[in-house]
Amino acid sequence: MIPVGSAAVKGVRMEKIERLVNLTAYLLDRRQPVTLEQLSATVYAGHEGGGEALRRMFERDKDELRDMGIDIEAASAAVGEDVGYTIQREKYYLPHVDLTPQESVALTMVSRLFLGSGTPFSGPAHSAMLKLAFDAGAGRPRTKVPHMRWVDVPGDRDLLDAILEALMRRKVLSFAYKSLDASEPLKREVEPYGLLSRRGSWYLIGRCRVREEVRCFKLDRITSKVLVNKKSPRSPDFDVPPDFKLQEEARWEWPLPCEEEVRARVSFAPRLAFAFESGGADVVSSKRLKDGTMNVTYKVGDPEQFIDWVMEFGADARILSPPELVAMARERLQGVLRSLDGDDG
Amino acid sequence: MGTMDRVAARLNRMLLMVPLILREKGASIEELCRALGVDRKELMADLDTLWLCGLPSYTPLDLIDRRIEGDRVYLSMADYFRRPLTVTRQEALTLLVAGRTLIGAGFFEEEGPLASALEKVEGMLSQEQKGDVEDIARRIEVELDSYPGKWWKEIENGIGSGHNIILEYYSYSRDTVSEREVEPFSLLWSRGHWYLMAWCHLAEDKRLFRLDRIKSVAPTEHRVTRSAGGELYVPELVGEYRPGRKAHNVKLRFFGKEGRRLAEDWPAALFTDKPDGSVAVEFRTRNLIWLSNYLLKFGDRFRIDSPGELKAMLKEKVERLLGVYDESGR
16 A cells, blocks of 8 residues: 655655654664765755755754664765665664563562653653563563652642753752742742652752752742753753762651650550551550450650640540640641631631 | 653653564564553554654664564664663652652661662662762652551552452441442552542442542452553542532632641632632532531631531531530530
């Protein structure tokens, strides 16, 4: 069948995606480097504007392909003095990799972790998985691998796309940021050093050009779009200090450790006693009574947060000791009553 | 996504699609769609574009040939795309970050099959790329907490062997513990919690179960009959983002930082900053029971503007709880 719609056949300019496919195909297929002149008569046929415009278009295409992992390299052409271009086959094609069965299982688990995660990692995780399984083929029975996935909620996706791009290219980001105690958002310019996901939230760590120091920005508190500096996208705006360590900049703990450690006893109704380890604080000891009631002693770091957690059990958990914590819990409950009866503020 | 990213994503997919079809000597369109995560229309558009591509001088004899028979697609004249593009920087980076996440959460040893596998993957990169990817991976960290409860193994067994399991589950929104048989699909971590994704025979629908609310797990002999299939819409499963017409309309106000922090936790709610510094929150929910537990911790730092039903529920609960404290204090 004749694909009558083919732009190339008619000598009309091709769509960009066709052009990129054709450029890749041509350079992969030819053993010898190809000159720009040869390209202008083939892949770039039909493009007007002469030599300089064509060269610029070729450079842009080359950059885009490089971003995708396809390297077009300059080499001396087969004929004459001209520079030629080539894609080295051994660099392009996926090599055969021998993995032990354990390594295969590990890689499958790893590549699945971010599948459909709603982050910029979803796509690469997907294609990586297909590539690594390529030689195994579809016929071979797959090893059973635990399904474990990491999922983000949408909303962060666009922010993460921009941040990751800037992080990889070392470009400056600008956005409006409203810290928890500020009434108005402030415009920030940040050199992105690192990205952290902790307790279900994303944090950008970077040097704030306004404050002139390394700061941590919670993505939920960014109130505008995140813009990546578009000027000279292929040359970095800054260097990351060689001694930068993500974990050190993000060494704030949650819950915040308190000066003094408090031991608290809590009694859980039989119905929800199973959840006594679900959070809040470290368990020191626990005792199940005959009726199923569970009495548990905790080592409490932050009493306020501990009470928040106990309160979520509603009437199924109550603090037995120490008296200070009981008083705090009672005060919360009295507060709720005041709130229900009270007027504004 | 910008135009550029769309072109890159499509090109990436097309360069992977061709070797997959060539490898199978004709591939099932349905399976391809599933493997590549696209619908039939997108796949056909890609194949149409490929059909217009090839080598100079781009006569029909030089172009990639495409043949479709029933559910199968065949390609020829595309030998230069017989193997996929090698692992890219982004792919290697993703694997490195994910690998470190799983090591950090204790699923793999620091030195073991995962580490050696990742080394082999990195071996596919050029020296320059490798250094680059390692430098970036070092600055991205996704923390995953390990699950403290005792039912992980039982759930994993159910998923691994393809058998239903019986859950005793505490429903926070209804404040009840009930038993249900589920078809387990996968374990997932989202926003600070572990969940089991499963088909629930009680709800007759796909559901997420928070692992710390599972009271017990029991195995069954029943084979899993459904597939996880379809795109997962997590917010819908985690929270009540599409509560339907019967839902209550809730209007609350919070004072202090809590209101703003809530805005981060409830992306589906409508938040308004008030001149007095408080934050007004409006959202819809199917039932109020969870809210009457949730609000307890806020003490006097909130107001309920509506519904009145919630006020009554909360009042009843607080008085009961205070009664318990009074009694034990005596």
